[in-house]
Amino acid sequence: MKANGNPMVVERYSGLDRMIHIIHAAAMLTLIITGLKIYFGWDFMSFHTARALHMFAVPFLLVVNWFLIPVSIVLAAKGGILPRFMHFWDHYIFGPKDAARMAGIIGNFFGKGKYPAFSIYDEASGHYKTKLHPLMKILIVIEGLAIVVIAITGIVLYSLNWSFLGLPIASWILSIGGLFAPAFGLSSLEFLRIIHLLMTYWFVFELVVHVGILEFDPHVWKYYKAIFWSGKEDLTDTHYAEVVKTKNH
Amino acid sequence: MNNLVQTLDSVDFLKMDRRTFMKAVGLIGAATFLGSFKSQIVDALEFAETKLVWLHGAECTGCSESVLNAGNPDIVQALQKLNVNLVFHETICAEQGIWNDGKLVNTADLNSEILLEETYKAGNYILVVEGSIPNGPDGSGRYLVIGNKTFKETLGEAAKNAVAIIAVGACATWGGITNAASDIEKDTDYRGVAFKKADPTKGMLKELGIDKPVINIPGCPAHPDWVLLTLGAVILGKIKVPEDLPAVLDQYNRPKVFFSPDHVVHDNCPRRGYYDRGELDDQIGGPGCLWKLGCKGPYAHADCGIRRWNGSVSLCPQAGGPCIACVEPNFPDASMPLYVETEDKGILLGADIGTVAKVAVGAAAVAAGVHAVRRMKGE
Numbered sequence: 001m002k003a004n005g006n007p008m009v010v011e012r013y014s015g016l017d018r019m020i021h022i023i024h025a026a027a028m029l030t031l032i033i034t035g036l037k038i039y040f041g042w043d044f045m046s047f048h049t050a051r052a053l054h055m056f057a058v059p060f061l062l063v064v065n066w067f068l069i070p071v072s073i074v075l076a077a078k079g080g081i082l083p084r085f086m087h088f089w090d091h092y093i094f095g096p097k098d099a100a101r102m103a104g105i106i107g108n109f110f111g112k113g114k115y116p117a118f119s120i121y122d123e124a125s126g127h128y129k130t131k132l133h134p135l136m137k138i139l140i141v142i143e144g145l146a147i148v149v150i151a152i153t154g155i156v157l158y159s160l161n162w163s164f165l166g167l168p169i170a171s172w173i174l175s176i177g178g179l180f181a182p183a184f185g186l187s188s189l190e191f192l193r194i195i196h197l198l199m200t201y202w203f204v205f206e207l208v209v210h211v212g213i214l215e216f217d218p219h220v221w222k223y224y225k226a227i228f229w230s231g232k233e234d235l236t237d238t239h240y241a242e243v244v245k246t247k248n249h
Numbered sequence: 250m251n252n253l254v255q256t257l258d259s260v261d262f263l264k265m266d267r268r269t270f271m272k273a274v275g276l277i278g279a280a281t282f283l284g285s286f287k288s289q290i291v292d293a294l295e296f297a298e299t300k301l302v303w304l305h306g307a308e309c310t311g312c313s314e315s316v317l318n319a320g321n322p323d324i325v326q327a328l329q330k331l332n333v334n335l336v337f338h339e340t341i342c343a344e345q346g347i348w349n350d351g352k353l354v355n356t357a358d359l360n361s362e363i364l365l366e367e368t369y370k371a372g373n374y375i376l377v378v379e380g381s382i383p384n385g386p387d388g389s390g391r392y393l394v395i396g397n398k399t400f401k402e403t404l405g406e407a408a409k410n411a412v413a414i415i416a417v418g419a420c421a422t423w424g425g426i427t428n429a430a431s432d433i434e435k436d437t438d439y440r441g442v443a444f445k446k447a448d449p450t451k452g453m454l455k456e457l458g459i460d461k462p463v464i465n466i467p468g469c470p471a472h473p474d475w476v477l478l479t480l481g482a483v484i485l486g487k488i489k490v491p492e493d494l495p496a497v498l499d500q501y502n503r504p505k506v507f508f509s510p511d512h513v514v515h516d517n518c519p520r521r522g523y524y525d526r527g528e529l530d531d532q533i534g535g536p537g538c539l540w541k542l543g544c545k546g547p548y549a550h551a552d553c554g555i556r557r558w559n560g561s562v563s564l565c566p567q568a569g570g571p572c573i574a575c576v577e578p579n580f581p582d583a584s585m586p587l588y589v590e591t592e593d594k595g596i597l598l599g600a601d602i603g604t605v606a607k608v609a610v611g612a613a614a615v616a617a618g619v620h621a622v623r624r625m626k627g628e
Contacts (some may be wrong), residue, residue: 039592041527041538048525109620161511171510175500182447184596185430187574187583189513189548194602197592201606208610212617217624 010121012131012226012233016075020068021227027061028203030054035200058154065147090130094141098134105134117242121235124245135213139206146206150199153177153192160189299331299484300374302365303338304407306400307393307427307439308380311470312418313340319473320560327477331484336368337361346396362396365407372410375483377476378442381420381427382453385438392437404442405457413483413490414454415464416442417476422465422501423447423578430582441465443502447578462491465502469575474556475507499550501578508550508576515546517554519567534569543588544571551576 013021034054037045045053077087089095104116120129132140155162155170156177162170174188181191219239226233235243305313317324317340328335335342346362347354357364368374382401383392390401408414419425420439423446428439443463445451454461464483466475482488488497499510515521523529524538531541540547549572553564565572573584581587586594593601 037527041524041529041541043527046525047527109623115624159511160513178447181583182579185579185582185585185594186591186596187447187548187577187579190545190583190591193547194592194594194596198602198606201602201610205606205609205613208613208617212614213620216617216621219624 006234008235009232010126010235011231012119012128012223013231014072014076015231016068016072018227018229018231020064020072023060023068024064027057027064028207030057031061032200032203032207039197039200055158058151061147062151065144091128091132092137092140094134094137097130098137102134115240117238117240119233119241121233121241121243122246123243129244129246136210139209142202143206146199146202150196150203153196153199156189156192157196298334300334300336300368301328301377301480302336302368302374302407302411303377303379304400304403305339306378306380306382306404306421308418308420308425310340310379312379312421312468312476313338315468315470316417316473316476317341318559319477322477327481331481333480333484336374337365348396351397369406369410373412374410375480376407376411376414377417377480378404378407378414378421379417381424381439381441383427383437383439384453384456385436388438388456401453401457404453405459408442408454408457408459408461411461413464414442414461415466415476415479415483416502417466418471419467419469419575419580422467422503423580425469426581429585444578446582447501449501462494463502464488464490464494464498464504467501467503467508467576467578467580468551469573469580472507472553472556472558475504478507479504503550503576507552507556509552510550512550512552513547514549514551514553514564514566514572514574515540515544517552518546518572519554519564521554539566539569539571541590542571543586543590545574545577545584545591546572548583548591549574549576 030053034045034050034057036042037050038047038054073088073092074084076091077084098118101116101118104113107113108115118133119131121127121131122129152173156173160170160174161168173192177188177192181188184191186194219237222233222237222239233241235241303313319327322330324341327333342361345360347360348362353360353362353366355363357367380400382390382404384390384401385392390399393400395403416422420427421442423441423444424439425441427437428434428441428446439445440451440453440456443449443452443454443465449455452463454463464479466479468475479488483490488494494502497504497506499505499508501508515524518524518538520536520538523536524540528537529541530537530539533542538544544566546566553572557564557567571588573587574580575584577583593603595601597605
């Protein structure tokens with residue numbers, strides 16, 4: 001994982017990781033902007049252009065999230081199923097150590113203690129033990145679920161009669177929506193459209209948190225450069241990064 | 250439209266299959282249909298006379314008025330052309346019930362109660378129900394009693410031997426306004442014939458243990474074309490009850506030809522162009538799209554935009570009134586408040602999702618700002 005011949009400069013994001021993030025970001029921004037244009041009727045673009053762009057961005061977002069990201073996770077670790085699963089678990093799932101870091105971050109926000117490192121590199125194995133901000137680990141799971149929900153509800157908004165291989169998918173979704181909608185005094189279609197809008201707002205919220213809270217810090221800008229361009233992290237910069245050496249390696 | 254009519258003129262209407270028939274009537278409307286196929290419909294008079302019983306439950310008679318307002322043909326012309334014997338209709342027949350010491354007296358000619366009893370006994374009639382049926386209090390149905398008989402009992406008697414049952418209007422289909430959410434909703438317990446709101450297990454026929462298919466023609470009121478064309482299709486055998494119903498009705502028993510599962514009022518609204526251009530009115534009286542004024546056109550499955558009302562000249566949004574989705578199963582609850590955008594309803598502990606989103610994003614932005622300042626200071 002070392003790069004540039006400098007033992008302290010390591011690969012933080014692979015080329016695939018960077019491509020995924022760029023496509024994801026572009027598709028998500030396109031969907032949010034065109035979706036809100038359609039909803040609010042903003043006049044900076046025609047309805048038909050907004051709708052066309054919206055539908056154009058959908059497959060990119062779905063392919064990235066439902067195919068490339070799983071592939072990236074599987075390829076990032078070596079060995080059998082268990083090591084790959086553990087890699088996924090350590091890197092993306094909020095665990096006890098993340099909770100401790102999160103407590104430290106909250107404490108720091110209110111003026112108590114240091115901002116804990118969340119990017120932990122294991123010098124012995126030559127791999128990161130974890131690298132995501134603990135809050136990002138929470139957001140990323142919710143985002144994954146939100147993408148599923150917004151895709152499903154989006155099918156109905158796209159076409160009330162959408163089917164796949166002869167299966168009346170849109171009709172099924174409307175039927176399922178009809179199980180919950182009356183509890184809110186809504187019809188199924190109203191319910192699904194509101195959920196679609198709610199998920200859009202969630203992505204706006206996530207964007208503000210992701211960019212504003214996690215990244216709006218000069219010391220974190222090194223990660224911008226890494227995710228969009230170089231893919232590398234210089235571990236001599238110890239802001240938020242820590243190098244450890246596990247004994248079993 | 251003229252070309253279509255000319256094309257169809259050369260077609261033997263009575264030999265059309267059901268699918269073609271439904272497409273034709275869906276496209277050309279009742280007036281044109283009955284006008285264009287007059288001679289063939291006269292042929293249809295060779296069919297046996299069809300008896301029609303039209304019962305009124307808890308309602309405003311708006312659906313009857315709507316049908317009475319049908320212009321060409323009017324109700325009398327339509328009944329004559331379709332060879333219908335309107336046995337009973339509370340509003341337009343001179344019905345009367347005569348009791349003496351609690352017993353019905355006289356004959357069917359003078360006593361409508363006897364006429365109805367004889368009709369029920371003879372069977373072979375089409376039953377149209379307008380208005381909801383109260384099940385309360387406590388399942389007795391006594392919130393609507395006519396001639397010391399609950400309407401619930403009347404419906405049971407009438408439905409038993411009917412060859413086809415058609416529920417007309419939002420009240421008869423789902424309970425409608427009588428079944429709107431209120432403090433007395435559970436006590437009165439108004440039901441539609443086959444549904445209560447969107448629930449098919451709580452229709453009044455189910456409550457009475459009667460397992461018969463029902464055609465729902467919702468709306469507040471129902472469009473005269475929807476009623477007359479459905480009746481015509483049933484009478485002429487173009488819709489065979491019950492064999493054809495799964496193919497021609499949607500999941501809420503509405504004829505798909507009028508209440509397309511694939512389309513909503515918004516699709517063919519005359520104001521649709523304004524929506525596409527993002528011209529969304531925020532005050533009543535403007536020319537633009539009425540969505541932000543609470544128009545429920547995007548949620549209402551009906552062909553109002555094509556068929557139009559009042560002699561095919563207008564429809565609610567065209568006349569400046571936002572659509573209230575009166576054809577949908579949860580009407581009016583799902584449409585309330587009528588003039589508030591659905592997305593602005595307070596469904597999250599009284600707050601609408603727009604407000605929740607603004608608060609959440611605003612709080613996140615403030616936190617981001619504080620966080621950024623602190624990080625830049627290196628704290």
